[in-house]
Amino acid sequence: MKTESGYQCVGEYVRIYLPSEVDENSCPQISHIARECMKKQGVEQLVFDFSNTVFMDSAGIGMLLARYKEVSFEKGKIFLTGENERVSRILKMSGIYTIMPHIHI
Amino acid sequence: MCETMQLQVDSDSRNISFVRAVVAAFFSRLDPTVEELEDVKTAVSEAVTNAIIHGYGNGPGVVEIKCTIIGKETSTMIQDWGVGIADVKKAMEPLYTGRPDLERSGMGFSFMEAFMDTVCVESTPGRGTKVILGKIFPDVAEGWKQAAASAGERV
Ligand SMILES: Nc1ncnc2c1ncn2[C@@H]1O[C@H](COP(=O)(O)OP(=O)(O)O)[C@@H](O)[C@H]1O
Ligand SMILES: [Mg+2]
Numbered sequence: 001m002k003t004e005s006g007y008q009c010v011g012e013y014v015r016i017y018l019p020s021e022v023d024e025n026s027c028p029q030i031s032h033i034a035r036e037c038m039k040k041q042g043v044e045q046l047v048f049d050f051s052n053t054v055f056m057d058s059a060g061i062g063m064l065l066a067r068y069k070e071v072s073f074e075k076g077k078i079f080l081t082g083e084n085e086r087v088s089r090i091l092k093m094s095g096i097y098t099i100m101p102h103i104h105i
Numbered sequence: 106m107c108e109t110m111q112l113q114v115d116s117d118s119r120n121i122s123f124v125r126a127v128v129a130a131f132f133s134r135l136d137p138t139v140e141e142l143e144d145v146k147t148a149v150s151e152a153v154t155n156a157i158i159h160g161y162g163n164g165p166g167v168v169e170i171k172c173t174i175i176g177k178e179t180s181t182m183i184q185d186w187g188v189g190i191a192d193v194k195k196a197m198e199p200l201y202t203g204r205p206d207l208e209r210s211g212m213g214f215s216f217m218e219a220f221m222d223t224v225c226v227e228s229t230p231g232r233g234t235k236v237i238l239g240k241i242f243p244d245v246a247e248g249w250k251q252a253a254a255s256a257g258e259r260v
Contacts, residue, residue: 024154025118031208055122055143057150062210086143093219094212 005030007037013079013105014038015047022053022060022087034067043076047105051082061094068099079103108134108174116157116166116185124170125149131172132179137242144220145181145240151213152183152236159203160187160234181238190228197226 005026007016014037019026034046048064050056064078071078078100083091091097110131114120125146132145149170156168171182190196196203197218202211217224223239 021122023118023121023150024158025121027208055125055146055150057147057154058210058212058216059154059208061212062208065210066208086140090147090216093216094210 005033007033007041009041010047010105013045013047014041014043015049017049017051018053020052020054022050022056022063024057024059027059027063031063031066035070038070038074043071043074045077045079046071047079047081047103048100049082050080050084050087053082053087054084056087056090058094061090061096064096064100079105081105106175110172112170114168114170116161116164116168118154118157118163120168121150121153121157124153124168128170128172128181132174132242135174135177135179135242136244141240141242145179145238148217148220148224148238149181149183151217152181152238155213155236156183156185156187156234158207160185160189162188177244178239178241181240182235183238184233184235186233189230189232189234190226191230193226193228 005017005019007014016030016034016037018030022030046067068078080091080100080102081104083102112124112127114124128149129142129146133142153168157163160166166185166187169184173180195201197214199215200211202209214224217236217238221238221240225237226234228234
């Protein structure tokens with residue numbers, strides 16, 4: 001059941017793979033990984049990949065907003081991909097799509 | 106008739122997913138839709154997270170969960186004996202967070218309200234917080250019977 005988060009550089013994007021449950025327990029590790037990859041790879045285009053994610057609550061929104069502040073400070077961009085219907089609903093309710101658009105890659 | 110379930114867990118973020126899974130499993134006997142169960146899971150997750158990170162400041166403590174089913178009505182109480190909330194109205198405002206130093210969105214109470222039929226918060230500073238989440242799972246079978254009956258009337 002446990003899916004680890006990690007990242008990978010694909011072309012001009014850095015893709016961050018999110019775990020099956022994005023909540024208060026998993027968010028510190030995701031923040032850590034995102035920061036590490038920003039340090040190593042630069043921060044031009046960050047893609048959060050929800051392909052493995054079946055649950056997310058407001059802790060995930062807080063984590064994404066914190067990344068947005070860091071990334072836009074460096075003039076970078078964040079995109080979201082692979083969201084299922086439920087995750088997409090949570091993201092829509094939070095209004096976060098206006099600053100992090102969905103992309104299909 | 107009233108059915109109940111009670112659970113006590115340590116203030117530990119690993120217990121958040123455990124609690125939401127147990128609560129969902131308990132209510133699944135009402136044959137809710139997947140969406141209804143996800144709604145309850147999200148709301149419970151928010152309340153338990155708050156108990157751990159705000160109530161106990163991520164430190165030790167006990168979180169108690171009590172679920173009740175009466176007919177189609179469910180209620181889930183999440184209680185902590187932590188710091189409590191001085192101004193509940195302000196705490197429940199969308200985007201308000203008492204911990205801007207953490208990576209919080211301030212959307213926890215808004216999600217609880219969006220996904221549940223009722224959200225009731227009782228809190229005393231220095232003594233703790235009780236959140237009671239209510240949701241009615243409309244009986245799908247009843248809905249079909251009514252639809253069939255009214256369709257029959259029309260014929
Ligand atoms: N169980 C609790 N004990 C103490 N304070 C709480 C509790 N639940 C909520 N709060 C307060 O209400 C605020 C708003 O909660 P919420 O809407 O979940 O946003 P967030 O958790 O992102 O801060 C919290 O920041 C905190 O100050
Ligand atoms: Mg919260």
